[in-house]
Amino acid sequence: xxxxxxxxxxxxxxxxxxxxxxxxxxxxxxxxxxxxxxxxxxxxxxxxxxxxxxxxxxxxxxxxxxxxxxxxxxxxxxxxxxxxxxxxxxxxxxxxxxxxxxxxxxxxxxxxxxxxxxxxxxxxxxxxxxxxxxxxxxxxxxxxxxxxxxxxxxxxxxxxxxxxxxxxxxxxxxxxxxxxxxxxxxxxxxxxxxxxxxxxxxxxxxxxxxxxxxxxxxxxxxxxxxxxxxxxxxxxxxxxxxxxxxxxxxxxxxxxxxxxxxxxxxxxxxxxxxxxxxxxxxxxxxxxxxxxxxxxxxxxxxxxxxxxxxxxxxxxxxxxxxxxxxxxxxxxxxxxxxxxxxxxxxxxxxxxxxxxxxxxxxxxxxxxxxxxx
Amino acid sequence: xxxxxxxxxxxxxxxxxxxxxxxxxxxxxxxxxxxxxxxxxxxxxxxxxxxxxxxxxxxxxxxxxxxxxxxxxxxxxxxxxxxxxxxxxxxxxxxxxxxxxxxxxxxxxxxxxxxxxxxxxxxxxxxxxxxxxxxxxxxxxxxxxxxxxxxxxxxxxxxxxxxxxxxxxxxxxxxxxxxxxxxxxxxxxxxxxxxxxxxxxxxxxxxxxxxxxxxxxxxxxxxxxxxxxxxxxxxxxxxxxxxxxxxxxxxxxxxxxxxxxxxxxxxxxxxxxx
Numbered sequence: 236x237x238x239x240x241x242x243x244x245x246x247x248x249x250x251x252x253x254x255x256x257x258x259x260x261x262x263x264x265x266x267x268x269x270x271x272x273x274x275x276x277x278x279x280x281x282x283x284x285x286x287x288x289x290x291x292x293x294x295x296x297x298x299x300x301x302x303x304x305x306x307x308x309x310x311x312x313x314x315x316x317x318x319x320x321x322x323x324x325x326x327x328x329x330x331x332x333x334x335x336x337x338x339x340x341x342x343x344x345x346x347x348x349x350x351x352x353x354x355x356x357x358x359x360x361x362x363x364x365x366x367x368x369x370x371x372x373x374x375x376x377x378x379x380x381x382x383x384x385x386x387x388x389x390x391x392x393x394x395x396x397x398x399x400x401x402x403x404x405x406x407x408x409x410x411x412x413x414x415x416x417x418x419x420x421x422x423x424x425x426x427x428x429x430x431x432x433x434x435x436x437x438x439x440x441x442x443x444x445x446x447x448x449x450x451x452x453x454x455x456x457x458x459x460x461x462x463x464x465x466x467x468x469x470x471x472x473x474x475x476x477x478x479x480x481x482x483x484x485x486x487x488x489x490x491x492x493x494x495x496x497x498x499x500x501x502x503x504x505x506x507x508x509x510x511x512x513x514x515x516x517x518x519x520x521x522x523x524x525x526x527x528x529x530x531x532x533x534x535x536x537x538x539x540x541x542x543x544x545x546x547x548x549x550x551x552x553x554x555x556x557x558x559x560x561x562x563x564x565x566x567x568x569x570x571x572x573x574x575x576x577x578x579x580x581x582x583x584x585x586x587x588x589x590x591x592x593x594x595x596x597x598x599x600x601x602x603x604x605x606x607x608x
Numbered sequence: 609x610x611x612x613x614x615x616x617x618x619x620x621x622x623x624x625x626x627x628x629x630x631x632x633x634x635x636x637x638x639x640x641x642x643x644x645x646x647x648x649x650x651x652x653x654x655x656x657x658x659x660x661x662x663x664x665x666x667x668x669x670x671x672x673x674x675x676x677x678x679x680x681x682x683x684x685x686x687x688x689x690x691x692x693x694x695x696x697x698x699x700x701x702x703x704x705x706x707x708x709x710x711x712x713x714x715x716x717x718x719x720x721x722x723x724x725x726x727x728x729x730x731x732x733x734x735x736x737x738x739x740x741x742x743x744x745x746x747x748x749x750x751x752x753x754x755x756x757x758x759x760x761x762x763x764x765x766x767x768x769x770x771x772x773x774x775x776x777x778x779x780x781x782x783x784x785x786x787x788x789x790x791x792x793x794x795x796x797x798x799x800x801x802x803x804x805x806x807x808x809x810x811x812x813x814x815x816x817x818x819x820x821x822x823x824x825x826x827x828x829x830x831x832x833x834x835x836x837x838x839x840x841x842x843x844x845x846x847x848x849x850x851x852x853x854x855x856x857x858x859x860x861x862x863x864x865x866x867x868x869x870x871x872x873x874x875x876x877x878x879x880x881x882x
Contacts, residue, residue: 302784322787335785339803348799352790396789 252313252403252436253278254299259308261294268294269305270460276404281430281437283447286457287483295457296408296440301325312403323352328397329406333413334389336381342368342392343377349400367395370429387418394426398433405430405437411446423450444484448472456480472531477605481529488574490528491607497522501545501599504528507570513545514602526604532563532577534601537593544596550574552591562586566593645861652854659849670855680840680856687821687837690752694759694820699813701760702767707797709768710775721768728765735762736829743830750832758826763816770815774808775801806874814871818864 254276261269268291276282284292297303299310301322309318317325328349337345346367350360368374371391381389390410397405407426411419427450430437441447447454448468456463456471456479464476475481481489492506494516502516504526512528520526530546538547550566553573557580564587566574576595580586587593623631647661652670654663674680702724709721727735739758740749748754778801786796802809824838831839837856844853 300784300788302787321792322784323790323792325788326790327788329785329788331781331785333779333781335779335781337782337786337800339800348786348791349789352795400790 254404254436254438255311256295256299257309257311259295259298259305259310261291261298261303261305267460269298271308272457272460272462274455274462274465276436276438278436279434280452281427281439281450283439283441283451283454284457285441285444285447285454285483287442289459290457291460292440292442292457293408294460296406296438299404299438300327300329300406325404326400326402327404327406328400328402330390330393330397330408330410332409334381334393334410336389336392336396338381340381341377342373342379342381342384345381345392346377346396346399349396353400363399367399370398370433371395372425386414387422390414390422394429398429398435403436405435407437407439409441409443411441411443419446420449426450448484456483458483474603475529475605478527478607481527481605486532486575486577488530488532489605490572492526492528494520494522494524494526502526502604504604506572510548510568510570510572512602513599514604515600517604520604525607527607528602529605530597530602532575533561535574535576535595535597537578538596540594542594542596545599546602547594547596548574549592549594552587552589552593555587555589557586564593566595648854648857648861651851652858654851654854657850659851659854670851671859673852674855674859677852679835680852683835683837683840684856686752686834690755690759690827690836691817691821693756694763695813695817697756697760698763698767698816699809702764702812702816703771703809705764706768706771706775710772724768725765727762732762732823732825736826739826740829749830750834752834754830755827755834755836758830759820759823762823762826763819766815766819767812770808770812771805774805778805810871810874814867817867821860821864 254274256272256274259269259272260267270291272291272295274282284295286292294303298305301317301320304319309316311317312325312327337348340348343364346364347360350363355363364377365374368377371394373388373391373395376384376388376392381392384392393410410426411422414422423446429435439447439450451468453465453467454471455465458479464471464480466474471480471484475484475487478489481487490504490506490510490512492504492510492512494502495505495511496503497516497520500516501513502520504512504514506512506528514528535546536544538544548566548568550568552564553567554563554565556563558577560579561577562580563575563577566576568574574595650663650666651659651661653666653668654660655665655667655669656663705720705724709717709724736758739761743749743754743758782800782804783796786800787793791799822838823836824842827836827839828842835843837860841853841856844850
């Protein structure tokens with residue numbers, strides 16, 4: 236596991252603070268929204284909480300922002316314990332899902348609001364507002380009303396308002412959901428650049444795994460109130476720790492089997508009578524263990540006749556979907572299992588038709604095991 | 609498809625008989641409802657000694673009578689005074705109640721809501737008798753403050769309903785955003801919530817004002833010697849038939865219309881502050 240991604244950002248701002256959640260529990264009646272979460276967001280890093288709806292990520296955000304209080308555990312921002320502090324005293328900048336701009340105030344008044352609350356002198360407020368507007372590329376928009384702005388512009392204003400008071404932490408609550416795809420990608424990159432440049436410790440909440448992979452220094456995958464895995468995007472994508480993560484992040488093929496032998500660091504996994512897979516054995520793995528074997532769809536390659544691979548399977552093509560830069564094929568193997576593969580589509584390349592028989596193969600190191608139970 | 613699309617009502621075509629019937633019916637209802645209001649205008653400018661229509665001649669004598677009569681003027685000022693106090697009290701209390709009912713999470717909230725809107729359902733006369741009994745025991749019959757209290761409770765449902773409806777559609781995230789940006793709860797409400805529900809507040813205040821300024825029954829029971837304008841008009845019609853009451857009505861209609869126009873002017877939509 237490599238966690239060096241945040242290191243570059245940390246140097247940009249020496250005043251940055253980290254966020255630390257210890258054993259945070261929050262229950263709503265019989266429902267446990269957060270079941271003892273431990274998480275540290277390092278100073279200057281962008282950490283994404285990724286999870287499906289109902290995973291507790293929104294509750295976690297509210298606990299950090301101060302709109303919900305945890306039943307147990309503590310929340311620390313820098314040297315301060317903010318577990319029960321009022322939202323106003325936390326010094327956290329937040330961008331809401333629908334931006335929550337104040338519609339009765341113009342852009343400048345919106346951005347000036349947190350500074351006014353801090354009783355900053357008017358000339359200083361003017362300077363800071365101008366700086367924030369420039370930072371988000373909206374110089375000259377100070378007199379506009381929020382209703383006169385496009386979705387992307389509104390988001391920039393929300394961002395400016397969240398960073399103008401030098402917050403100890405920036406919270407982003409699915410802020411890109413309302414934007415169309417192109418604008419969304421552009422805003423993601425802009426937010427990422429801004430976050431890096433200002434060295435802002437940032438907690439980003441989303442259910443969109445693609446977004447999480449693009450933006451994050453690290454990702455915390457949540458499910459049913461628990462952290463399932465914490466790591467860099469590459470790490471989580473390549474080495475999902477369990478079935479949930481494997482399934483939730485990207486597409487994957489998951490085979491259920493039993494380890495029959497371990498030969499020179501390679502585990503042999505029997506999936507079906509005619510399907511035996513080989514993968515790199517995990518530490519402590521023993522013959523007889525029930526596991527899930529995961530392979531990403533871009534790993535299998537087409538095999539010529541007589542060509543060998545650690546894992547070689549033959550199947551019938553049941554579906555082909557063109558998705559722009561690549562094609563997804565669904566193969567039905569003789570064991571009845573299905574295998575999803577994704578291959579780049581080159582100009583002039585052929586697209587295979589349904590019913591074709593294919594042999595595909597992948598290396599043992601392209602496959603890894605997750606606990607089954 | 610153009611063929612399927614309905615024509616706008618009555619556009620470019622002779623109205624059907626059913627449509628004619630509707631137009632005639634609506635006109636009749638409108639005339640029937642408006643006639644008393646319209647008739648009162650010419651009568652108020654009558655030169656005659658008694659209420660008659662059409663007036664034999666025109667003059668401003670009844671307006672002069674009204675303005676020069678200290679009893680009429682006292683009743684007018686008293687009513688205005690009571691209505692303004694009622695407006696302030698019921699708007700403030702009703703808004704607080706609306707916040708509690710919409711935002712609060714406590715047992716018995718449903719009951720609070722029922723009680724707050726009950727004066728709308730309970731007949732005014734029943735309410736008046738009940739309050740009379742209470743106030744008689746407290747020896748506050750005949751105080752203008754008593755009428756204000758009676759009117760405030762009576763006006764509360766309007767405020768609770770109107771402000772409550774506005775609060776229900778208000779996006780709570782905005783208040784949270786304000787708090788997150790460093791505002792106290794109170795400041796968040798004052799700077800972010802209230803300015804945005806201002807149209808509702810103004811409508812509510814207006815209705816509270818009218819409900820008090822126009823109110824007869826409660827004022828009759830609680831007023832004692834403190835005669836309000838509606839009470840004075842009521843007495844006037846009973847004792848003597850002369851057009852002063854028409855002049856007063858006209859002035860009342862004008863006042864209410866002006867207040868209504870002001871409410872519409874300042875009550876509609878959120879407008880820029882800066």
